Amino acid sequence: MPELEITIRSVGSVAVVEPRGFVNAHTVSGFERALSERVDAGNVRIVISGAHLSYVASAGFGAIMGLIEDVRGRGGDIRICALSGPVAHIFRVLGFDRLCRTFEREEDAVESFRGS
Amino acid sequence: MPELEITIRSVGSVAVVEPRGFVNAHTVSGFERALSERVDAGNVRIVISGAHLSYVASAGFGAIMGLIEDVRGRGGDIRICALSGPVAHIFRVLGFDRLCRTFEREEDAVESFRGS
Amino acid sequence: MGPVESAAPRTPDPLPTPAAPPIVLILPAACEALTLVHEAARRIAAGAGFDELAADEIAVAVNEAMTNIVEHAYRGEPGHEVTIRFHPSPGGLRVELDHRGESPTRLPLEADPVRLAAERRRGGLGVALMRKLMTRVEHLEPSPGVGRWSLDRRHRHPDGRSGDLR
């Protein structure tokens, strides 16, 4: 079992990035690459699904933090869905709810980009 | 999450013992007690289901080994079902297939006592 | 040099160092070892009487300290080691991570992700996260050349079935 696997799906104009496993300083480079490749390809409407994440260390949150304002500057955003358990907890503890919009369901996160 | 939980079901005259978690030298006393309480209560037709076992150390196999001939002496048997993964592997490695009858499905293990 | 402490307004007292020998893990200072450290810390915290949430929090904090040592103390250089000591006690759990690399001169107290994002920063969350998850966080230099992250987490109840931050 690899420590981190990332699936990317296109739902209309939105890229849904779904990491499976855990994001720590060891695996973060793959996570960061998946995000920045989306942005470089012009996909700036990004939803990160936490449905299959077992934990995310500060390095993983840092990857989002370092990228999000550039994405916003290009008219997009990084939004988060399906957080639960330890990942949702660390997200709140770090105050990321003030930086990123979150949704329980992936459909709602995707839908939120409509008309923006 | 406790390290070992044991569920006991009666299916007709057969007691199905279903340990969940792992049996090692630390948890084996609970496993052994569950088995010997069956025998002391006169339930000598025992099926152990491995469906929810993540691993069994030699101590766990030892508990079966130490009891099975007494159970047979009282007209019963200990039969095993639903072994898979590491547990099935260690079972074979230890040569337990020469000591205990095994079945893939619990129903078949229970059924095997019929008419005996 | 004295202890570099992330001095919260009122820093809780440290847990007393218990008499029983600690559980010790000595391993390469490398990101490859983070998963092992995470799982071991979680298991040891659970064994010390913390509930699942608290054990997860402790594991994350220990992982952040380990990451700090790999990336900052040793600047990602290979060939170095970390020694981790887990000291369970009736009051809680102390985890010490020792290294022979660079020590921080100043610890960030808080990290505001909104401000850090505006500065395009990818880092700066590690120490703040440790501080939020543990009762007390210090960086010490117990002997010349040795740096130590010392992380305490107290039990909520003195008889210790679960862990609380204060």
Added chain:
Amino acid sequence: MGPVESAAPRTPDPLPTPAAPPIVLILPAACEALTLVHEAARRIAAGAGFDELAADEIAVAVNEAMTNIVEHAYRGEPGHEVTIRFHPSPGGLRVELDHRGESPTRLPLEADPVRLAAERRRGGLGVALMRKLMTRVEHLEPSPGVGRWSLDRRHRHPDGRSGDLR
């Protein structure tokens, strides 16, 4: 006293002791620690390039050695310690478990569960299982008063993606 070896007809050569420092785990010689040892061994074996089945086998063998130390070397007495060293190398993985308790004088080679069951024995499987799961199993006395289980597992291929018993 020389090494007590479970001398198979042809015992494979031991793995050379590698130069890199081992991963070390020092913990109480108690059954409560078995899960931690199992998980750590599995994780380290996977990190050393063994596939899931091989890593599971190695974890079970290490657990049997740990159990042996708790139950036989220290006869279940509390307050003792075990030091476990994991030495990954290109050829495989060596695991050494050191104790200061009683050493076995003779190691059982094989264990026949049918015969042991006829004798109503509940034990006698541990060492035989270690031997079946590892390439080489020895009990050594590296220095006065120290007993050591030394367990080798070779990679199937010299470049080592997975582990084979020979």
